[in-house]
Amino acid sequence: MHFHSMATLPGSEVFLALIRNTPEPSEETDQPRTIPDMTPEVRSIVIQEFADVFPEKLPDGLPPDRGDAMKIETDPTADPPFRPVIRLSIAELDELRKQLDQLLAAGFIKPSTSPYGAPVLFVRKKDGTLRMCVDYRCDVV
Structure with missing residues (x-):
């Protein structure tokens, strides 16, 4: 029997295994690839040269309207996709409230009654604080 015939039989289970050669471990492949750290002097020069790009504090609110607002056309007969809440x-709920309050106060986000949404999850950073991650993958929104 051919694979396709066997795979389509009722009760058949199909498994896929991918086998590929990997390079032998070496000093070069064992170390993560990183950009060399800048010395404090070089960092200071770069920040001074590009001061308009590296403000001490981000300005509140959204950038000015440039007249190129985007609109996403949706099918009015289609229901928004639903996925259970993560x-x-x-502690994560408290952090979510705190970060949402900060984003609202700064004007980066605004309240919405849209039926569309995206789940939020948190990733712990090296310093122990929580990074909020919004899952905007296409199967969600």
Whole structure:
């Protein structure tokens, strides 16, 4: 029997295994690739040269309207996709409220009644704080 015939039989289970050669471990491949750290002097020069790009504090609010607003056309007969909410711990819920309040106060986001949404999850940073991640993959929105 051919693979396709066997795979389409009722009760058949199909598994895929991908096998490929990997380079032998070496000193070069064991170390993560990183950009060499800048010395404080070089960092200072770069920040001074590009001061307009590296402000001490980001300005509040959104950038000015440039007249190129985008609109996403949706099918009015289609229901928005639904996915269960990702469960958050009490600490994550507190952090979510804190970050949303900061974003609202700064004018980066505004309240919405849209039926579309995206789940939020948190990733712990090296310093122990939580980074909010919004899952905007196409199967969600």
